[in-house]
Amino acid sequence: MAKDRRKYDIRPDDMQRINTPALADKFIDEQVEAIREQVGSDRVLLALSGGVDSSVVAALLIKAIGKQLVSVHVNNGLLRKGEPEQVIDVFRNKMDADLIYVDATDRFLDKLAGVEDPEKKRKFIGDEFINIFAEEAKKLEGIKFLAQGTIYPDILESIKGIKSHHNDGGLPDDLKFELVEPVKLLYKDEVREVGRALGLPSSMVDRQPFPGPGLGVRCIGAITRDRLEAVRESDAILREEFALAGLDKKVWQYFTVVPDIKSTGIKNDKRAWEWPCIIRAVNSVDAMTAEIEEIPYSLLKKLCDRITHEVPGINRVLYDLSPKPTGTIEWE
Numbered sequence: 001m002a003k004d005r006r007k008y009d010i011r012p013d014d015m016q017r018i019n020t021p022a023l024a025d026k027f028i029d030e031q032v033e034a035i036r037e038q039v040g041s042d043r044v045l046l047a048l049s050g051g052v053d054s055s056v057v058a059a060l061l062i063k064a065i066g067k068q069l070v071s072v073h074v075n076n077g078l079l080r081k082g083e084p085e086q087v088i089d090v091f092r093n094k095m096d097a098d099l100i101y102v103d104a105t106d107r108f109l110d111k112l113a114g115v116e117d118p119e120k121k122r123k124f125i126g127d128e129f130i131n132i133f134a135e136e137a138k139k140l141e142g143i144k145f146l147a148q149g150t151i152y153p154d155i156l157e158s159i160k161g162i163k164s165h166h167n168d169g170g171l172p173d174d175l176k177f178e179l180v181e182p183v184k185l186l187y188k189d190e191v192r193e194v195g196r197a198l199g200l201p202s203s204m205v206d207r208q209p210f211p212g213p214g215l216g217v218r219c220i221g222a223i224t225r226d227r228l229e230a231v232r233e234s235d236a237i238l239r240e241e242f243a244l245a246g247l248d249k250k251v252w253q254y255f256t257v258v259p260d261i262k263s264t265g266i267k268n269d270k271r272a273w274e275w276p277c278i279i280r281a282v283n284s285v286d287a288m289t290a291e292i293e294e295i296p297y298s299l300l301k302k303l304c305d306r307i308t309h310e311v312p313g314i315n316r317v318l319y320d321l322s323p324k325p326t327g328t329i330e331w332e
C-alpha cells in the first residue's frame with residue numbers, strides 16, 4: 001500500500017468537492033495555468049472517445065493550449081448512432097480543435113468477423129484501437145505529452161488492485177509520452193460539473209455509462225454488419241423515446257441487445273424470419289448490482305411498435321427483467 005501511495009496521486013482529505021459552477025470555474029482556472037506550465041510550447045496528444053472524461057479533458061486542454069492539443073477520434077464502427085458526428089461538431093466545428101477523425105469501421109469489423117467469444121471480441125477491439133492510435137501518433141511531429149481522462153475512481157481501483165490502470169494508454173515503448181491528467185483527482189460528478197462549466201452539451205456531459213467495446217458487446221456472438229445496424233437503430237429509438245418520456249434523466253443505463261437467433265414472424269403478410277431485440281434498463285450506483293427500471297407498459301408498447309416497424313431485421317421486442325445478480329448489466 002505504501003508503495004502504491006507513492007506511485008499514485010492521492011486526493012487530499014481536505015480537497016473541496018466540486019459541486020457548483022463557481023467551484024468548477026475555479027478548478028478550470030487553476031488547471032489551465034497548471035497545464036500551460038507543464039506543457040510549455042510543446043504538443044499534446046489525446047485519444048478522444050467522446051465519453052465524459054476524455055471530452056472534458058479535451059475541452060480543458062483546448063482552453064489552456066488551443067491547437068497545441070491534437071485529438072484523435074477513432075470510429076471503431078461500434079459507436080452509437082450520431083456519436084462521431086457529435087464529436088466532430090462539438091470539437092472541430094464549435095471549439096475549433098485540431099481533431100483527427102479516423103473512420104476505422106472496416107478495419108474493426110473485418111477483424112471481428114466470425115469472432116464469437118466475448119473476451120476475444122473485447123481483446124480484438126482494445127488491441128486494434130491501440131494499433132490505430134499508435135499509427136496516428138507516429139505520423140505526428142513534435143508530440144511530447146499524452147493527455148488522458150484518468151479520474152479518481154481509476155486511481156482507487158489501481159491502488160486496490162482491482163483493475164490495472166493503463167498509465168501510458170497501452171502505447172508501445174517507442175511511443176512513451178509524459179502524461180497530462182488534469183482530472184485525475186476528481187470523481188465522476190465533479191468531472192461532469194467541470195464539463196458543464198466548460199460549455200460542453202448535456203448530451204455529452206450527462207450521458208449514461210457506455211462500455212469501451214461499445215455496441216460490439218450488445219451484438220451477441222459473431223458481429224455482422226446488418227445485426228450491428230439493428231442494435232444501433234434500436235438503441236437510437238430507445239434513447240429518443242426515453243428522452244421524450246424524461247426517463248433519460250432518471251434511469252442509470254439503458255440500451256438494446258440483439259442476439260444471434262431468429263424466430264418466425266409476419267411482416268406485410270409474409271413470413272419474417274428475423275431477430276428479437278431485447279431492451280435493458282437498469283438503475284445502479286456503482287454497477288456492482290443493478291435493479292430493473294419499471295418502464296410504463298404504454299412506453300414498452302410504443303417501443304415494440306417502433307422497433308419492429310422501423311428497424312430492419314427485428315420482428316419481436318422483449319424486456320429483460322433480470323437484476324444484477326443474476327444477470328450482468330451487459331449481455332456479454
Ligand code: XMP
Nearest residue numbers: 122209210211212213253287324328329330
Ligand atoms: P456488467 O455487464 O459487468 O457491467 O454488469 C457493469 C458496467 O460496466 C460496463 N462495462 C464495460 N465498460 N469496458 C468498459 O469500459 C467493458 O468491457 C465493459 N463491460 C461492461 C457496463 O456498461 C456497465 O455500466
